[in-house]
Amino acid sequence: MTMPESTVKVALGDRSYDILIKPGVLREIGARLSRLGFSRQAALVTNPVTARLYAPTVKRSLSKAGFNALTVTIPDGERSKTLRSAGVILDRLAAARFERQSVLLALGGGVIGDLAGFAAAIYARGIPFIQLPTTLVAQVDSSVGGKTGVNLPVGKNLVGAFHQPRQVLIDPNTLRTLPQREWVAGLAEVIKYGVIADEQFFTYLERHISEIRRLAPEPVLRIITRSCEIKAAVVAEDEWESDRRRILNFGHTIGHALETLGGYHRLIHGEAVAIGMVQEAALACSLGLCTAEVVSRLRAVVLAAGLPADLPRVTFQQLWGAMQHDKKVALGRVYCVLPEHIGRVVILPLDEGSVRQWLTAQSLRRVSSRMSRRRRGGKT
Ligand SMILES: NC(=O)c1ccc[n+]([C@@H]2O[C@H](COP(=O)([O-])OP(=O)(O)OC[C@H]3O[C@@H](n4cnc5c(N)ncnc54)[C@H](O)[C@@H]3O)[C@@H](O)[C@H]2O)c1
Numbered sequence: 599m600t601m602p603e604s605t606v607k608v609a610l611g612d613r614s615y616d617i618l619i620k621p622g623v624l625r626e627i628g629a630r631l632s633r634l635g636f637s638r639q640a641a642l643v644t645n646p647v648t649a650r651l652y653a654p655t656v657k658r659s660l661s662k663a664g665f666n667a668l669t670v671t672i673p674d675g676e677r678s679k680t681l682r683s684a685g686v687i688l689d690r691l692a693a694a695r696f697e698r699q700s701v702l703l704a705l706g707g708g709v710i711g712d713l714a715g716f717a718a719a720i721y722a723r724g725i726p727f728i729q730l731p732t733t734l735v736a737q738v739d740s741s742v743g744g745k746t747g748v749n750l751p752v753g754k755n756l757v758g759a760f761h762q763p764r765q766v767l768i769d770p771n772t773l774r775t776l777p778q779r780e781w782v783a784g785l786a787e788v789i790k791y792g793v794i795a796d797e798q799f800f801t802y803l804e805r806h807i808s809e810i811r812r813l814a815p816e817p818v819l820r821i822i823t824r825s826c827e828i829k830a831a832v833v834a835e836d837e838w839e840s841d842r843r844r845i846l847n848f849g850h851t852i853g854h855a856l857e858t859l860g861g862y863h864r865l866i867h868g869e870a871v872a873i874g875m876v877q878e879a880a881l882a883c884s885l886g887l888c889t890a891e892v893v894s895r896l897r898a899v900v901l902a903a904g905l906p907a908d909l910p911r912v913t914f915q916q917l918w919g920a921m922q923h924d925k926k927v928a929l930g931r932v933y934c935v936l937p938e939h940i941g942r943v944v945i946l947p948l949d950e951g952s953v954r955q956w957l958t959a960q961s962l963r964r965v966s967s968r969m970s971r972r973r974r975g976g977k978t
């Protein structure tokens with residue numbers, strides 16, 4: 599039986615490329631690279647986790663196709679997404695005399711993809727690179743769109759370059775080894791695509807969330823494909839992130855604020871985005887932009903995915919303060935992506951008064967529902 603596969607085209611003129619989603623595609627890398635016409639010199643950038651799980655398959659395939667591949671292994675984790683790690687990669691490429699027709703492969707999650715993509719963007723003013731994303735976040739988000747970069751001690755993603763990959767090869771089978779918490783966190787970005795661009799897709803998620811959570815192959819292929827299509831379409835309209843691309847930040851204004859308040863430890867990114875989406879929808883509802891049904895549908899699917907939806911205990915000052923540091927603040931105003939209905943969003947500046955009013959109403963609702971739960975508990 600042939601396994602289903604799909605291809606998404608990212609239309610960016612002479613920088614266009616394909617995203618191929620196919621179970622087992624890691625075994626075909628060598629043959630596919632041969633067709634793209636690179637020299638036989640390749641570098642595989644990875645970390646100890648993905649190196650152990652998937653590098654042998656990739657290297658076997660590369661050597662069968664006649665590639666001479668060196669491996670650069672960077673320590674695991676966000677803390678390795680630094681200029682120093684980029685320097686390690688660049689030194690290895692230079693020592694092996696890489697030239698413009700050599701190719702760099704990023705095998706791993708978003709950290710490896712952003713870092714290796716950045717090294718490829720600046721080595722010899724740009725060499726080709728291929729994304730082999732192995733987390734759901736990387737498959738539906740970071741590997742698509744050409745944003746590469748590293749962190750500085752004072753902030754995340756402060757140094758970077760736009761550099762499109764020459765191809766993205768997604769093997770959904772790699773998701774089977776992903777820790778449950780990482781896999782579920784990636785679903786937040788998938789739900790986001792439904793809200794910002796496609797109500798039908800959102801309805802599909804509502805109906806199939808339990809199969810998706812069980813990693814059933816057909817729904818998983820479908821959600822990766824549709825997510826990549828939506829991101830590709832948004833990026834094709836606005837490659838350099840001037841305007842439209844900002845709709846991808848839905849859930850991220852409050853999400854980033856919560857990540858900051860949690861000291862980057864308590865919530866992982868997708869969890870913070872899940873809460874951010876539900877709360878930004880609630881805010882939109884309180885501003886009269888959308889109906890309460892939008893909020894309840896979103897909340898239900900977020901919870902069914904195994905993600906959190908409720909705000910942790912924060913004061914208005916804490917939340918508003920953290921929102922000011924968000925990069926979506928322009929000319930002193932906090933901009934937020936707000937749903938009008940499922941499938942359509944607008945980007946609007948927020949004013950302090952309405953956020954304060956909404957958060958106060960939220961807190962009051964929380965207190966009163968806790969009291970009524972207690973009253974009900976008392977009767978039984
Ligand atoms: N460039 C963009 O547009 C963009 C978009 C979204 C996120 N990002 C960046 O992506 C990064 C987050 O990416 P992430 O969530 O993939 O984190 P990650 O790369 O740190 O991966 C998460 C963890 O999963 C492990 N892992 C990866 N693949 C695995 C597999 N198949 N099986 C088992 N374990 C595996 C990793 O070693 C790591 O410990 C952040 O740095 C963020 O800034 C970039």
Ligand SMILES: [Zn+2]
Binds near residue numbers: 850
């Ligand atoms: Zn995100």
